[in-house]
Amino acid sequence: DVKVTQSSRYLVKRTGEKVFLECVQDMDHENMFWYRQDPGLGLRLIYFSYDVKMKEKGDIPEGYSVSREKKERFSLILESASTNQTSMYLCASSQSNQPQHFGDGTRLSIL
Amino acid sequence: ELKVEQNPLFLSMQEGKNYTIYCNYSTTSDRLYWYRQDPGKSLESLFVLLSNGAVKQEGRLMASLDTKARLSTLHITAAVHDLSATYFCAVDNQGGSEKLVFGKGTKLTVNP
Numbered sequence: 534d535v536k537v538t539q540s541s542r543y544l545v546k547r548t549g550e551k552v553f554l555e556c557v558q559d560m561d562h563e564n565m566f567w568y569r570q571d572p573g574l575g576l577r578l579i580y581f582s583y584d585v586k587m588k589e590k591g592d593i594p595e596g597y598s599v600s601r602e603k604k605e606r607f608s609l610i611l612e613s614a615s616t617n618q619t620s621m622y623l624c625a626s627s628q629s630n631q632p633q634h635f636g637d638g639t640r641l642s643i644l
Numbered sequence: 645e646l647k648v649e650q651n652p653l654f655l656s657m658q659e660g661k662n663y664t665i666y667c668n669y670s671t672t673s674d675r676l677y678w679y680r681q682d683p684g685k686s687l688e689s690l691f692v693l694l695s696n697g698a699v700k701q702e703g704r705l706m707a708s709l710d711t712k713a714r715l716s717t718l719h720i721t722a723a724v725h726d727l728s729a730t731y732f733c734a735v736d737n738q739g740g741s742e743k744l745v746f747g748k749g750t751k752l753t754v755n756p
Contacts, residue, residue, distance in 0.1 A: 564742045575732065575748040576687075583742060591743070623686065627742060632677055632689035633734075 536560070537636035539624050545642045552611040554639050556624030565607035566625040566633060567591075567599060576623065582607055614643045646671045648735050650747035658755050660722050665750045667716040667733035675736035676716050677744065678707050680729045687732065691718075723754045 540555035558565065566581040568591075578591030580599040588599050596618060600608040607626075611618055619642050625633040647670040657663050667676070675694055679687040691700040693709035693716060700707050704727065706719045716733055730749045737743040 573748065576734075576746040578743060578745075581743065625687075629742060630675070632692055633687075633744065634689070635686040637686045 537624055537626050537634050539622075539636040539639050541639050542637060543640050543642075545644060546611075546614050547644055548614060548616060550611075550614050550643075552614050552641070552643075554609040554611075554622055554624075554641070556607045556609070556626075556636055557605050558607075558626035558634070559605065560626065560628075560634075561604065562626035562628050562634075563604075564627045564629065564633075565601065566627075567597075567607065567609045568623045568625065569593070569620040570623055570638070571620050579609065616643050619643045646673070646735060646737050646745045648733060648745050648747040650733055650750050652750060653748060654751050654753075656753045656755065657720075657723050659724055662722065663720050665718040665720075665731055665752075667718070667735075667747055669714050669716075669735045669745075672711070672714075673735045673737070674711060676709055677734045677736075678716070678718055679732045679734065681732065681749070682729050690731075720752070723752075725754050725756060728752055728754045 536559045538557045546552050567579045568576045570576050582588045582601040598610045622639045624636040627633040649668045678690040681687045691707040696711040698709045704721045709716045730751045732749045734744040734746045
């Protein structure tokens with residue numbers, strides 16, 4: 534079974550902090566994704582990556598950056614956290630033309 | 645820009661009843677996914693629909709795809725409480741980028 538592991542289930546940070554969310558997958562998938570999930574808005578794509586060191590902006594990239602130095606790891610970075618970035622963050626991975634497999638999510642609170 | 649609309653967004657039904665969730669999308673696509681999310685949990689893949697007329701069934705859930713109408717349905721037969729969850733459809737955004745656009749989800753509650 535595919536395993537997508539997010540480093541934290543719950544995280545509390547302060548406004549202005551730099552925040553790192555980590556995601557690791559164990560199935561050698563090419564593609565990795567970061568979403569945020571908010572009530573009433575569904576899942577919105579922040580960034581995705583289809584290869585090491587490659588990244589593309591999703592629908593809401595502002596205020597975020599990503600890093601993919603190794604195939605199995607995809608990091609989401611909040612450069613200067615703000616309260617409107619309080620959300621559930623979901624990481625996913627996939628092989629081309631296959632369903633995405635999701636991690637358990639990180640519930641991030643910015644105070 | 646691809647838009648995906650699900651309806652209803654909330655659905656409360658009694659055990660034993662049938663119902664259908666609809667997923668409309670705005671531009672051509674030939675790949676559609678259905679996911680399930682239980683409260684506090686992550687998304688689990690249910691179905692992948694790859695071509696016009698595709699039908700997939702698993703237990704009390706059946707999904708179909710009409711690419712000409714840009715419509716997918718998720719039909720629930722004789723609902724049971726265990727089906728209570730939020731169901732999302734997601735449509736491939738074409739262009740070979742692997743991007744999916746998700747609907748807002750349908751929160752299904754099955755009452756005893």
